[in-house]
Amino acid sequence: MNNTYTHLALAAMLLASPSAVANKSAPQADTAATAQAARPANPLNDAMLAMHREWQEKAGADAQLLQLLRNFPDNWSATTQAKLVTIFGTSEPLSVVRTQPAPGKEHFAVRQSGANVAAPNGQHYLFSPLLATFETSDKGRQLTASGDWKMLNITIGADNLLLLGLDHASVQRQASNGNWYGKSRNRMGLAQIAIAGSPTLRLEEIRFDTHHLRGKQFDELRYTGGVHKTSMAGVDIDDFRFGMRIVKFDGNGYAALKKNMARLQSQAGNGAQQATAMLEQVQQFTMKTINAGATIVIDELGASYRGHRASLKGQIGFNTLNERDVVRSESVADKLHIRLDIRLPLPLIQEISQVIGRHLGRSDARQIGDQLVSKLVADGYASIVKHELRTTLRLEQKKFSLNGKFFSQLPPPAKPSDDAAAAEERLVSPIKIAQRCPPFIYPADAPRSYATASFQVGTDGQARWASMVDSSGSAALDAAILTSVSACAWMPATYRGAAVAVTQLETFGDDPRARPAMP
Template sequence: MAKLHILGALIALTPLAFAQPVETPNPVRTATLASDYVMRELGSRLVIKQGKTIQPDKASKNRYSAEQLAAVRTVFGSEDPFLVKRLPATGGRTNYSITLPANEYLADQNQVKWAQTSMQVGVAPNGSLTVNGSLPSLSFTDKGDRFDLENMRSSGTMQPDYWTGKSRGEIGKMRFTLASEEGDGFTVSDTHYSNEMKRQGQYYGGLSEITFGSFSTHDQSVDNVHLALRWRKLDASAMTGLKQEMDRMRGEGADDNAGQLLARYAPLLKRLVKLGAALDIEDLSGSYNGQKVVIKGSMALPNASDADFESGTAFVKKMAGRLEIAVPLPLLREIADAMARNDKSREKAKMTVEQMSAQIYEMMLGKALANNYARLDKNMLRTTIELKGGLLAINGNVTPIEPLLALFEDKNLPPADTEPPVAISMRDRGVEAAQLFALNGDGEGQLDMCERTAAGLGVEKDLQQAISWCTKAFDQEQYSAANVLGQLYLKGELEDAAIPGMVQKAADEGENWKAQYLMYLLLSEGKGVTRDKKKAQAYLQQAADQGFADAVKAMKEADANYQPPARNGSDDATSDAWSFPASVEAGYYVKREFRFDKDKHRKLSVSMDNLQAHEKWGPLLGVCVSAINPSDTACFKLIGERGESPSIHVDSDIRGPRSTQSTNEKWLDIKYKPGDKFDLVVYTRGKEVHFVVNGDDSLVQEVNFPVEVMMLNCSTADCKFDVQH
């Protein structure tokens, strides 16, 4: 709401704000970049920062590209187009005037022309602001299309908490004319707007109003259009988070793409709703030919949870709303007349306009009353629409909600996978898949073949093959391979003198619990190593403290009072989300794999924090999909960048089974902060894998393999995966 406190003044000093989007070519792009600079720079200079007062005569610390600064010089003739003057103090208040001199920017068939615009700003000792601004005229022409604005004035106050305050303003006329022979367009006259926000306890609340004296085209006019919205129970902590994100985006120059803006604001707005935010429509009204339609109502999502935001359908089912609508019967007749005049079947039916109008009127009124969708109240047709608990009632009659849900249904998204994630190991893939992975140099495949050939699991037992596969797996830091060889060595089935050294490396460097227990046995027996009971006991303690059952049993036999340290489990399949937190040291990598149902979508929340430094590996969080057998992988990734201002980039790519090289890399243009939470939906359609980030279907990869497995990866950072089910 605070933006409305100074919105009028911002527009008054932003005559280019009506230019086209940034993506359009020069010279419109030049004008738009200059407009964006004015909005961001003035906004930053007038925003109250914690414990500080504003200084509108000093440049902000916003970051601007060289292209944008060049555009500002082109349009305004200077990188600082504001004329800021400090005025005499009044009543302890520091006063400033801010002026943007009259000028015009002309290039090709585009022209922006504005009169001198001005703003007066007063800063009280407690940091509160008063703002008054005016813009006498503005015109913008683009290849014949023209927009004109006349006589804009605004004023407002803003308290140090940023949200509390009042604003009001008016615009004499806004006119848009198309470059056509008919000169089609529209005119909005006598616009008035106001906003007031107050804080009461832990909540903010307020009233926003806007009135259009008339909204007219060349032959039609709607008059006295009025909208009054009352905001209730806006949680103060959530509003503080919203302000911080607005400040951050203003400083960084975030893209104004609607989808990306929504992605940035969505988590904060969702939090507001979950904490009880509600909206009352105190009045939505307008008159046509003297007949006034009035709508009043309210909307909220009581006791909302994350699941209620998963889809438009879930959102509507949770919504509690009420609308009261009143339509004058003469207006219904006006609508019937307009329909009759434009009905081409009228002549064939040999009916006059009056006859067809009467027929249409009687049909509309009769159907509404006969089906009890409305009721007559003197000369008004009234109805009440209520939505609560997933039920829709019109004028007290419960009616099927499916047509309403269909409007919000995401037809592109397959059904949600509501089952807890099912882990898949190399053993689950089958012996043929394991052999293919092993032959392709995959360490996990080699470990599985090591275990299979050592025990005769699905293949013929072959200890020489076991040594070969186990050694290859061990060389790829699959330290469990040493456990397989160590057990065979203890049983006397293998005599290779290198095996005790492999077990010790697995115990020390790999911190492998079973290897630590095997070292306890080897040192206790003096088999292949010098017998050492003290070292043996130390290895036993390490294995037991990490929860290895055989080691715990041995420790309790030696010390009846021994209890292993409590361990926090990370898998929770009883709640609505399966959680996998991973804190991975620099240079290390962890991976979890699950079955993926290609006919359903899987929703996750992910975040990455505590970015660490390593000479070779950077901080990484990945959500990837692949086939059961060796295949490429399609990945969504968070990539961390350390430095003075650590940040996170989002991308997706395709990688080969054994390749660190990525192809078809796609990035989101936004930079995020470590710890930011991302809502991710993963699904397939045909040969495409979709990674939907914060509700924006922005990362799509084309694949040539069946999607059967989902992998969660983390390296050199703290990662958090919450898989919804």
């Protein structure tokens, strides 16, 4: 149900200060000091929250969405009206029109006026009208909702947040346990975040969908979405997509939790005691849900960079928790178990290595990336399949493994050192001597394909023990690659000033995005 409520309260929640939002759900302490501390820092927050408080008072402290809509105030107090006129130019910036198109059905049309407000504290808010509709049927047990918000622009000093084209649609049905089940669809045309001194982050065509399914014993929560294009500092990430599920979710327990939280919030008494009681309820629900087998399943998590797509799939769960575990975060981490299947295209690894190298001023960044891949493959921590580096990461009983091989411990942190000492300790990658590499002759009728060869560059600079770790699919092309690799001369790698032998990986392909291209 939260998805449909979001668009109705979006303006108030986004524009309210953090302390004011927190006070919306926290137990209220009946003291003048608390009221003063919670007072918003600008007149827009003040007006929005004053309106919200009066609405909540009429509908009831624990009122849900439909109760709020049915109990919209006929008018606001004189004090609140004065605040609204100052901001919106009208005492009625929010309207809720209720009609009954047929027996057992209700229709609500909600409109929040736009505003252009410069607050005394240096903040500036500009937003368009927010429109939403809610339609119930089956005596309020089914709800269809839609919402539209064209623009929100918030400037705080030199920082700016711009949101364009927010859109929501959902169809949900309330079950006997009080939970709402169904689907929601959320879209945003653009989100742009500009923070002084940092590159602007730009997200285009954002989507986020949810589906709450009810089962005989457990519920399932499904989340899917993505970003068409993410841009920052000249780097574009394309087609980010995610899909995940929470399986074996205790829906009945969640419904009971919400009822208990509402009961505790409505009780008069010491605010700290109420907060403690509410936290205990959440901890108990968390423990019971995890012990029932609730698991996060990652069906898809991936993105593309310059045409190369990286992906991850897997699941995250917990071993049995007890009451001591849920109050100690380190104990929860100890019970965590993870399995992630990771796929990274070799050209993508080379691209990323070059980007990192440019930022660090390293001309040998690509070779370092190749050496890392070579080391992972040679030691059995990963494999190369179809031009991808593939591995499975597991965490079980505080032990990490890659590709089935366990790490006894993480490498110790590097000790601080001056530049000269660091250069002495650093492995310097081998450098190909282009003048001593014969031209590559592409076999006739060979397919245009990626391929990866492994070889060792000896202390004498000669390449030896060449082999294919990822075949091109053509015996003739593989043979030509191995011949070319073996014929090249190199300046050997060095460590502490002495030549050392290292294993290299080299990816071949005629696509200009591949690095390196065919010689």
